[in-house]
Amino acid sequence: MKSFTLQFIAISLAAAFSSTAMATESIKASVNGMVCAFCAQGIEKRLSNMPATKAVFVDLKKKIVAVEAREGQTLDGEAIRHEIREAGYDVTRLETVPQSVADIRAQTKAAK
Ligand SMILES: [Cu+2]
DSSP states (O other), X not given: OXXXXXXXXXXHHHHHHHHHHHOOOEEEEEEEOOOSHHHHHHHHHHHXXXXXXXXXXXXXXXTEEEEEEOTXXXXXXXXXXXXXXXXXXXXXXXXXXXXXXXXXXXXXXXXX
16 A cells, blocks of 8 residues: 555656656747847857757847747746847847747748
8 A cells, every 4th residue: 555655656746747847938038129140149149158048049030039948947037138138139028938949930930
């Protein structure tokens, strides 16, 4: 009986961990002032250097910047806002979305 209970706990914990690992989270920002590839590169470099960053996506035309968190890490929205501002651009909107950067990229490209 005791070992059964332990086994149940172990299975529950494993399930909880795997569901946490599966949850992809990104921060999506609307950014004004980006005009060329160098603007995009500068922002991408700054955000890539942040410890919780897994991937960065910048779309000049749609004025979108997205940052995906590493597994088990949480992105700091205010720190991202700060980095973009330090690079010289204006953040007009910032939201956390349950999507990967690849999803956001595909969605942005589809929305012509
Ligand atoms: Cu530029």
